[in-house]
Amino acid sequence: MTDHTRLPAGLPVPEDDGAAAHLPGAKVPGVELQGTGGTAVRLDALGAGRTVLYVYPLTGRPGADQPDGWDAIPGARGCTPEACGFRDHHRDLLAAGADGVFGLSGQQTDYQREVVERLHLPFQMLSDPARTLERELGLPTFEAGGLTLYKRLTMVIRDGVVERVFYPVFPPGEHAGQVLAWLRDNPL
Template structure:
């Protein structure tokens, strides 16, 4: 994993290379607002819709990840203030990390898309361990099942 530092919803800079020492999950999503104010056209973009459902599924399964000794991090290109507002309203206990400069996205060559002149990270999930990507989940559909799919993988690969 590259030594990229991202701002977290807890106000600290997080080095993603350090996160990958222990087993952890980083899931990426375009943008989560928890509000119905996204433009109607957003739902027509493949893979754009469902960010709130995906992040809330990780919220709902957070204890199960912790029981397995796995930390969870959600990452989007939204600024940290936007993420913090969303996390507070939705009761997200894990950290959200802002890759607003696309530094991690570009270092890992992650897929992105453009919508109304703005760049977004496509939805995917990575299981990390020992400074490397152990497993990748892409494309992610349906978004609300992503946490369960990743948990299934972790339970079946507990070495």
Template sequence: MAKNLYMLPEGLPEPENDGACDHLQGMALPSVERVSTSGETVDLSRHKGLAVVFFYPMTGKPERPPMIGWNKIPGARGCTTQCCAFRDRYPEFQRLGVEVFGVSAQPLEEQRDAVERLRLNYTLLNDSDLKLAKALDLPTFEYESDYYIKRLTLLIEDGVIRKVYYPVFPPHRNPTDILGELRS
């Protein structure tokens, strides 16, 4: 039976708030240029208006076997479901004048594959060198000698972090929670 990347398995460990993002709210984003999946360079510190920037470890690939132990890492599983949830709710963000960006440390070609395969209608930014994550002092974790950004979401306005969502669980509810807050 093929794995369903859009559904989370039961019994995943929930991530806990370890305080690793407490310093972010109110911070001006540092000027760090990132290459997007569309080939453009984006500097979030220069973004005008509201934007949601969600950081995630990595999207899965259906042809790859499950990563051993990945489901045991609190908050690691759910990147594809979160990306698809933002895809499905993206028109609502647009109607509110809010741009959406996804950021991961995955190689750019894997991000481009995810955009095509998942039919994502927003931009992914590449942080494979973790330059943005380090500049923001974001929490990361190591898995098989690679570093991944822990799942978190930032609401930014004119380059300043207005709200931090951390930890994010379950990931597919993240866009719905943000939209609810934006509308109230």
């Protein structure tokens, strides 16, 4: 059985393929996504402050297999360590100027709700199974196991505009600390 909380050694490092270069300065579309808190969240109405929105491909569950070849896909593995990093740094992120933190994937809300409960996440996950943000913002994707999944990236959204993009993200378990350092280095 795979331990989703730890990253194996030797994972391939994703390279910047330029697929997110168009995002800084982009206006966030008026997309409404179901959140694990039981309500829909409208992305263009997040408020005037900064919101951290980390996008990830697929969170694994204990006892469930990942798509074949998952560990060989650069940047695919690590959603659980990434979520735990944002959980562990949540208070610090808010103290450094983030008004909110959200995770987002194409997984269904019920699946994400289990992840929020199991990992004790203090923030909501947003569900985008139709990959609306792929169409509206041009978010990068990849194919695995017959699924089209989001590539891992993080957007800092401010006043309805993408202020900063982290892409590619590696290693995912250390990424929340990278976002925290950027927020501290770039106060409002």
